[in-house]
Amino acid sequence: MAGFFDKIKKLAAKHDDKVDKVIRKAADEADRRTGGKYRGKIDKAAEAAQKHTRPEGTH
Secondary structure (H helix, E strand, O other): OHHHHHHHHHHHHHOHHHHHHHHHHHHHHHHHHOOOOOHHHHHHHHHHHHHHHOOOOOO
16 A cells, blocks of 8 residues: 555655645635635645645655
């Protein structure tokens, strides 16, 4: 199973800009649906997700 996750991580790193856009869109939609009530938590989670999809050595 670890090999599968390694492949996913490499794919996400290869397309970092696209992955970041999707994460941001999802965060914006979650924020909209919650009426901004959890904006800080949603932003923090989106930033953490984006950090984990960046290419190795660029964190």
